[in-house]
Amino acid sequence: MGGFIFLVVVLAIVFIIAFKTIKIVRQSEVYIIERLGKFHKIADAGLTIIIPFFDHVRSVVSLKQQTMDIPPQGVITKDNVTITIDTVVFYKITDPAKAVYEIQSLKKGIEYLAITTIRDIVGKMDLDETFSSRDAINDKLRVILDEATDQWGCKIDRVEIKDITPPADIRDAMEKQMNAERNKRALILQAEGERQSAITLAEGKKEAAILEAEADKESKIRRATGEAEAIKKVAEAKAEEIHMVYDAMMKANPDDKLVQLKSLEALKEVANGDANKVFIPFDATSALGSLGAIKEVMKEEKKTSKKEKE
DSSP states (O other): HHHHHHHHHHHHHHHHHHHHEEEOOTTTTTEEEEEETTTEEEEEEEEEOOTTTTTTEEEEEEOOOOOOOOOOEEEEEETOOOOEEEEEEEEESSSSHHHHSSSOOHHHHHHHHHHHHHHHTTTTTTTHHHOOOOHHHHHHHHHHHHHHHHGGEEEEEEEEEEEEEEHHHHHHHHHHHHHHHHHHHHHHHHHHHHHHHHHHHHHHHHHHHHHHHHHHHHHHHHHHHHHHHHHHHHHHHHHHHHHHHHHHHHHHHHHHOHHHHHHHHHHHHTSSSOOOOOOOOOOHHHHHHHHHHHHHHHHHHHHHHHHHHH
């Protein structure tokens, strides 16, 4: 019985020693191991053997990227407006020993540093600039925090501003301004549309007027051409008729009075035509002069006959 108890005690001691000696480190984690209160080594993922009662695990450090929500902070802008900024920080531990021994609490250090940096950056900006410069604020925060936390074995990968909340009265004023801007843009677009419509309508009327004028011009030209062609054909026909009469008279060997009478008949026919102007040949004017002389002789003969009767 006593031997069994001894065996159990020995097995318990061996089990405790084994538990204290053998450590299994998980992936993406490291153990900070101290020996007699002094930093000894960093145990990577896998099986690690330590000396019981001499070595112990000071801290388990995660190497994965971690996130930290910075509590919403009230910040005063350059134009004296108090806004609330909610921020999140993405960081990763690159030197576990520094993260454990160089600062008492890495998370608290990052949080306080982020708060003071946000207040410093936003305090130099106006309210409108703060809303429109989120990317610039994120970049400045990341650079400043990365430089400050490098001595703590930490790398800041990203800093994101989740929300910027202005006071209620400022928010109402901004909403009214946005509505006014939207209404202004709508009116501008409507006016531009009406202007474009008027321009298009005017251009259409102009094109229609030009086409109508061109058509009227073409119609008048064609009508004038037709009338000129008709006058030309009538004149040619009358000229042909005169030539025919003239040839017939020449063949008949007429005296001068007959020629003059026939010329007058031809001129009468020409004058009765559709042409606006009548061109009288030179010979016809001579004939008209002869007719005048004949008329005067006939008057003299009538006077003489009358006197003799008396």
